[in-house]
Amino acid sequence: MGNLYHQIAAEIISQIEKGGYHVGDKLPGVRAASVTREVSASTIVAAYDELLDGGYIEARPRSGFYVKARAQADFLSPKMSQPSMIPRDVVGQQLVLQLLHQTQLASVVNLGPAVPDVKILPSAAVEKSVVKMARLHRLNVCSYELFPPGNLELRQQIAKRMALLGCQLDVKDIVITNGCQEALLLTLKALTSPGDVIAIESPSYYGLLQIIEHLGLQAIEIPTDPIQGISLDALQLAMDHWPIKACLVVSNFSNPLGASLSDDSKKALAALCRKNKVALVEDDIYGDLGFGHQRPSVCKSFDEKVIYCSSFSKTLAPGLRVGWVASKQLAATICQLKFMGSITCPTIVQYAMADILAGGKYERHLRGMRIQLAQSMHQLVLAIERYFPANTRITQPKGGFVLWVELPLENLISKNFDTYELTLRLLDEKIAITPGKIFTTTQKFKNCLRLSSGGIWTPQKEKALKRVGELIRQAYKE
Numbered sequence: 001m002g003n004l005y006h007q008i009a010a011e012i013i014s015q016i017e018k019g020g021y022h023v024g025d026k027l028p029g030v031r032a033a034s035v036t037r038e039v040s041a042s043t044i045v046a047a048y049d050e051l052l053d054g055g056y057i058e059a060r061p062r063s064g065f066y067v068k069a070r071a072q073a074d075f076l077s078p079k080m081s082q083p084s085m086i087p088r089d090v091v092g093q094q095l096v097l098q099l100l101h102q103t104q105l106a107s108v109v110n111l112g113p114a115v116p117d118v119k120i121l122p123s124a125a126v127e128k129s130v131v132k133m134a135r136l137h138r139l140n141v142c143s144y145e146l147f148p149p150g151n152l153e154l155r156q157q158i159a160k161r162m163a164l165l166g167c168q169l170d171v172k173d174i175v176i177t178n179g180c181q182e183a184l185l186l187t188l189k190a191l192t193s194p195g196d197v198i199a200i201e202s203p204s205y206y207g208l209l210q211i212i213e214h215l216g217l218q219a220i221e222i223p224t225d226p227i228q229g230i231s232l233d234a235l236q237l238a239m240d241h242w243p244i245k246a247c248l249v250v251s252n253f254s255n256p257l258g259a260s261l262s263d264d265s266k267k268a269l270a271a272l273c274r275k276n277k278v279a280l281v282e283d284d285i286y287g288d289l290g291f292g293h294q295r296p297s298v299c300k301s302f303d304e305k306v307i308y309c310s311s312f313s314k315t316l317a318p319g320l321r322v323g324w325v326a327s328k329q330l331a332a333t334i335c336q337l338k339f340m341g342s343i344t345c346p347t348i349v350q351y352a353m354a355d356i357l358a359g360g361k362y363e364r365h366l367r368g369m370r371i372q373l374a375q376s377m378h379q380l381v382l383a384i385e386r387y388f389p390a391n392t393r394i395t396q397p398k399g400g401f402v403l404w405v406e407l408p409l410e411n412l413i414s415k416n417f418d419t420y421e422l423t424l425r426l427l428d429e430k431i432a433i434t435p436g437k438i439f440t441t442t443q444k445f446k447n448c449l450r451l452s453s454g455g456i457w458t459p460q461k462e463k464a465l466k467r468v469g470e471l472i473r474q475a476y477k478e
């Protein structure tokens with residue numbers, strides 16, 4: 001039966017979302033569906049079970065399966081951010097690592113990490129590929145995998161996948177890195193000198209702020225819509241006023257907002273950067289994790305000069321540390337920088353990753369993972385509705401596993417309310433959230449936090465979120 005049932009469930013979800021099925025419509029019976037789809041009845045039962053679990057359908061006794069009205073939580077989305085649009089030094093990022101050390105202890109229920117729960121990662125498939133490739137390449141695994149740009153088969157597999165996204169790349173244009181973090185670091189190193197200004201989203205992934213601090217750059221935070229991503233008008237304005245060297249965006253299901261640029265915005269962003277001679281760096285690390293049927297587009301498909309960074313950390317195995325940069329113009333410089341910094345990437349993980357991609361395991365795994373992410377995101381949203389104060393605003397992303405919460409400012413008992421303090425308080429109770437202020441260089445987002453479903457919603461997480469809600473409510477007047 002394999003993953004066929006996932007595929008069938010995903011197809012039906014997509015039909016429901018596109019309006020092919022309406023609330024109250026009856027799905028074909030198990031026997032009829034198994035005949036039409038030419039699969040076993042047990043495959044259909046498994047697919048319908050998955051739809052039941054996700055709250056997409058309901059079973060009516062002696063009648064059949066019906067499309068259900070999904071409890072769509074009735075939240076307003078957070079407002080467009082309003083940073084001051086002045087370049088700033090980035091300082092104090094050591095705070096983030098200190099905080100992460102505490103949140104990642106095994107005894108802590110972590111409701112904030114932008115990391116998939118290990119239970120939804122294909123550990124057995126990874127193990128098989130590692131063992132198989134270690135045997136097959138017995139003589140090579142203990143030696144360097146040549147030098148950058150890295151393993152050829154892996155780069156071929158990545159080039160093939162990127163061609164499906166409309167990016168025609170030569171394998172020479174792809175450099176394998178230790179995750180997306182190193183891809184971003186080497187890219188910004190190649191593009192900038194200390195003191196240069198980088199335009200980023202607001203709020204922005206804190207790992208990027210770490211890189212900006214490390215390289216001695218300045219960040220200019222650009223107003224960002226929590227649903228539609230970076231404001232192009234504001235970016236244009238910033239480009240008119242400041243000598244911006246590069247602009248970095250997470251184009252699909254961003255961290256921490258979960259925002260995605262539309263195709264038109266991606267195209268317009270690439271054109272805007274080209275017109276203003278600003279390098280556009282696209283971080284697409286969550287792009288494969290959309291809940292819909294169609295993989296979202298990438299800015300690079302609209303302009304080959306876009307520098308594309310990604311990894312398999314959010315989809316397959318953060319521990320393998322396999323990422324890449326794709327850029328014809330920068331590949332040689334990035335190879336040099338990679339060599340100077342860490343020579344090359346580990347050999348065995350590159351072989352294993354190439355094997356996982358070539359054998360189709362990655363695609364099969366993604367099909368199931370996307371459904372699970374959609375379900376767990378839905379459960380997280382419903383839990384926030386149950387426990388958080390009225391007038392809380394949240395993003396409801398269409399992919400990935402993190403969302404952004406904006407707590408109301410009205411009726412707070414103290415004007416100094418800060419989700420960072422709340423985080424420390426919760427850590428005493430072995431619960432972690434990710435506070436808003438680590439996603440900015442400014443004093444903003446103290447009433448915000450990032451939450452994550454992790455891809456699995458458990459009774460333990462539900463209990464922890466209930467406690468988070470209780471403590472938040474205590475910060476408000478009755």
Ligand SMILES: Cc1ncc(COP(=O)(O)O)c(C=O)c1O
Nearest residue numbers: 114179180181205250255311313
């Ligand atoms: C937007 C974004 N870019 C890059 C990274 C770093 O990814 P990696 O673990 O592959 O280095 C993360 C991890 O949280 C991320 O959220």
